[in-house]
Amino acid sequence: MDFFNLFIVPEKTKAGYSFADTPVKISFKESKVVFYGVPLDATTSFGKGTARGPEAIRLTSARQIETFVLDEKADIYDLSKIYDLGDLRIPRTKSVNRMLSFLDDTIPGAVETLRQEGKIPVMMGGEHTLSYYQLKALAKERPLVIHFDAHRDMKPEYEGMKMCHTTPFYHLLEYIPGENFVQIGIRQTDREENEIAAKNGVTTFDAWQVHEDIESVADYLNRATAGKKIYISFDIDVYDLPYVPCTGTPEPFGLDPFQVLHLVKAISPSAQLIGMDMVEVGLKNDDYREGALATQTLLRILSREYARK
Ligand SMILES: [Mn+2]
Numbered sequence: 001m002d003f004f005n006l007f008i009v010p011e012k013t014k015a016g017y018s019f020a021d022t023p024v025k026i027s028f029k030e031s032k033v034v035f036y037g038v039p040l041d042a043t044t045s046f047g048k049g050t051a052r053g054p055e056a057i058r059l060t061s062a063r064q065i066e067t068f069v070l071d072e073k074a075d076i077y078d079l080s081k082i083y084d085l086g087d088l089r090i091p092r093t094k095s096v097n098r099m100l101s102f103l104d105d106t107i108p109g110a111v112e113t114l115r116q117e118g119k120i121p122v123m124m125g126g127e128h129t130l131s132y133y134q135l136k137a138l139a140k141e142r143p144l145v146i147h148f149d150a151h152r153d154m155k156p157e158y159e160g161m162k163m164c165h166t167t168p169f170y171h172l173l174e175y176i177p178g179e180n181f182v183q184i185g186i187r188q189t190d191r192e193e194n195e196i197a198a199k200n201g202v203t204t205f206d207a208w209q210v211h212e213d214i215e216s217v218a219d220y221l222n223r224a225t226a227g228k229k230i231y232i233s234f235d236i237d238v239y240d241l242p243y244v245p246c247t248g249t250p251e252p253f254g255l256d257p258f259q260v261l262h263l264v265k266a267i268s269p270s271a272q273l274i275g276m277d278m279v280e281v282g283l284k285n286d287d288y289r290e291g292a293l294a295t296q297t298l299l300r301i302l303s304r305e306y307a308r309k
Pocket of ligand 1: 149151
């Protein structure tokens, strides 16, 4: 199947716009960063709505948010050559298993194609399960995975499901050693996944550590990422509950946008971003606050030097 046919072009998605809708259009060939959306919440247990994540991000980025990044004093299209493939064409099925095998058959191959072309894949979710399929394809590059989230998502299974939104990082341990994971902002976990994280050597900075001593988290990130290939998995619920009115499992005691910005800027300029995802972004009742926050977070990460290699 033709690679581009896997996707519905951005103009034909629900948003009707490509990411940021920049005045200077960049072709796929000249792009460095390649966005794609996966509007899916097949296994979400509690709040639904993350299927509208790509729509929320595209709409706010195209209609509401300036392409000029004030704290970088530059336009995003000068800093980062972004191309938006559109949304993955998802089959109509009520069977979760059929959906998961479709994702397993499609996403890793698409991500490998992008890496062969020297692109940085940026996935807009959709539920966190999706990170599994993208990261699995990147495992051979041995990235340090920086995972922002209220949750570890490291349960072996949940409500009878092996692969769902609370389990991707457990299953990724099969491909990526635990020492390559840094989880930041964690504040809701069960005893078993806490033990799994500890046993596998996962580095954790829970939300309380970030609040009490953000400088040591920043120092760690700066040192640990120097000269390394990195992957960022960003669950919007790492932000404190009032910032994320639409996501499925909001949690109190979370991070605020300046704390996230500080940590994103602490990552070493000598690191090399090889991919990222922005997941669990929701859209309900025309409330675009979460989409705006997701977009602004993406703009901050993608304007850093480590996202330009
Ligand atoms: Mn989460």
